[in-house]
Amino acid sequence: MDYNDVPIEDCLRGGEGEMLVFALDRVHRQFAWKSGGLTQEQLGTRHPPSGVTIAGTIVHLAKVEEMWTASAAGRAPGPPTTGPEPWTAYDAEWTTAAESPPEELYALWYGTIGRCRREWSELIRDGGLDELVQDDPEYQVSRRRRLVDILEENLLHTGQTSIVREAIDGLVGNDPP
Template identity: 25%
Template sequence: MTHDEYRSESTLVGTERQQLEAFVHDNRLEILGLLDGLTEEQARRRLVPSLTTPLGIVKHAVFVEKVWFHVSLAGRSRAEVGIPDAAEDSWVLADGDTVESVRAEYRRTWAEADEIAAAFALDDLAEHNRRGPLTLRWIYAHLIEELARHAGHGDILREQILAS
């Protein structure tokens, strides 16, 4: 199986962890796919009042992964992992953000997240979250929900961008 293959269909009878990780992986691919075939201008195009753009969604996904794995699970600070304190700031695109640079950062971040998570069992607690302790299982379930929601937003934006 390659890094870019969908995994949920191959884990129909897998363990709970295999299934959760497969759905996380598949949603990560959906987030990356938002940028497929878009120009730099299209990836940055704002069609809604918020900062939500295809490139912004992928950049926000970097933030989300770092919050849950690098900060909440591994106990590193937001400053240490290079993310803003406020979630709304994670949508802000810098001049140097490109389709390829943000894609590469997301792939690096999710590889690091997988490495961090590998050291924990599903019932192990993430002790460094503002909500208080929560399990790795909860993080996976939440990440599936959040990535799927943002992928849906991105699908609508892509459809509008490519139709114009």
């Protein structure tokens, strides 16, 4: 798998929801490029004092995407936030993901963003971004807020991954070729 496996369609027309999904598609493609094609050792490389690894970031972004998409859809989160994997515990991905084979990490991330991408397209059509969701009994947010949260989290960690990737093998740039 590589960045070409991330669907992206230019948003020449459409509303706010379609533009936000386009922006998320674009950052997904950037992250796929920055994190792709690495060995297990490279994915698990730490650059002290930070403990961040690209492997941990892959799993973290998959978990965040699933949790916040589930929140927007009003459903319970599924994998990778549930199940027997060692990274299902809160924040475990930062320490355990480096032990996982690259193909497992990439399959997890690509599968999660693919499912969530389809779900966001449906959510935008079904009630739109103004629909409110209840995260807990005392906290309500709009779908718009959740989509912006996902975009922001992906942007933050794509920037981190860009720096780590440059240190690993010198790859630089903002967009894949």
